[in-house]
Amino acid sequence: MSDIRYTEGKQPDSREYRMIFRNVDREGWDPSIDCYLNDGGYEELRKAFGMEPKAITEEVKKSGLRGRGGAGFPTGVKWTFIPPNNTKPVYLICNCDESEPGTFKDRYIVHQDPHQLIEGMVISCFAVGAKVAYIYIREEFPEAAQILEKAIEEAREKNFVGQNVLGSGFDVEIYVHRGAAAYICGEETGLIESLEGKRAYPRIKPPYFPAALGLYMCPTIVNNVESLCHVKHIVKMGGEEYAKLGVPRNTGTRILCVSGDVKKPGYFEVEVGKVTMRELLYDMCGGPKDGREFKAVIPGGSSAKILRCDETFTLKGQGPDGSDKELGFWDIPMDFDSLAACGSMAGSGGVIVMDDSRKMSWVLNNINQFYAHESCGQCTPCREGSTWMRKISDRLVAGEASPEDIDTLESVAYQIDGKTICAFGEASSWPVEAIIAKFREELLADTKAENASVAHNAEAEAQRRYLQEA
Helix, strand or coil: CCCCCECCCCCCCCCCCCCCCCCCCECCCCCCHHHHHHCCCCHHHHHHHCCCHHHHHHHHHHHCCECCCCCCCEHHHHHCCCCCCCCCCEEEEEEECCCCCCCCCHHHHHHHCHHHHHHHHHHHHHHHCEEEEEEEECCCCHHHHHHHHHHHHHHHHCCCCECCHHHCCCCEEEEEEECCCCHHHHCHHHHHHHHCCCCCCCCCCCCCCCCCCCHHHCCEEEEEHHHHHHHHHHHHHCHHHHCCCEECCEECEEEEEEEECCCCCEEEEEECCCCEHHHHHHHHCCCCCCCCCEEEEECCCCCCCCEECCCEEEECCCCCCCCCEEEEHHHCECCHHHHHHCCCCCCCCEEEEEECCCCHHHHHHHHHHHHHHHCCCCCHHHHHHHHHHHHHHHHHHCCCCCHHHHHHHHHHHHHHCCCCCCCHHHHHHHHHHHHHHHHHHHHHCCCCHHHHHCCCCHHHHHHHHHHHHC
């Protein structure tokens, strides 16, 4: 990247490895196809057409690429789940419904480097045999949708999209579909339902695994924006060379979005697992704000479990001789497996930072309000439970909660966890479970014992009087 100049004030940190974000904030760069072609764009698509589709899938498998949308499932393995005897059309969907609080990477790719995504999508379509692809994008990204529409037309004019792409005999069409601004549409089967024009109620898996029964009950591959961009680079480098980036089982690069109580919030593309929590927050983000100390971090978007900055973790069997390994919070490598071993997850890469000025009751309520609002309502535990968690935390921040309310809140969270059709239930319950486990005493300090005998609303007051008189 030494020959690339970036906009003043937006230069990458020395610890970054810019690959997907190579052109983000680049001087003299614009999202046009001419600019992209002058920089060697679509050369990897030409290379891909000289390969067998299965060979591309094998390279993606060799690369070890794990999905960057949240779950971290191996991308190449997902592609092989299309039934081998399939006779139905195959679809590819790019999940651009970036709605996880704390995550803001995909919109930068779309705004500044849309042809990188289109090239990655066309290569992926060729690999899995999809002749129709959709970019499902949030309604709140109107400019991004317009940029993509223009980029697709530019690509069609140059024969990178459409009939007989580059004379290969392969046909592919890409359509932009604007979603209805619902968090649940980030879940792949909820997204598919929405794309079909229905209410975004996630489907039950099994049997509705998208690779077998997806869009219009046909095999469908759903990948995140960042994941599809990586495919272009894997074709360029080769799977084995790509796998040398990062650490074993956590290969390549990923974009971390840091927000909250740091001096320098922003986006950072790093080799997976090559940067620790300390390096990220102190060296790359400038440390805490003046006069403050770090208190807690949510490492993978709001649905990931919170970690205290003074914690120490025991990693089972991960010592050099197979023994247990002790790891302090600041030494956690930012990779999928390490964060999972510490009780949280890498998720979508949204690192939310809280310093000692933050009351955890407020943090808890902020998260609960979001999930109560965004629940699709299909599953009773999630529909009712997320609302009850919000009601209880409302009382907590208002000084109206009793100590027993903390136990009730925890109980409700565990009654949602694992009892819903999709992972939204866990997304709403995990933050509650973790914040209570890590900050119970602080939450209890915001309660009053006398609140246990106070009715919370008119209905509760009427019930209390009825029971007294009975």
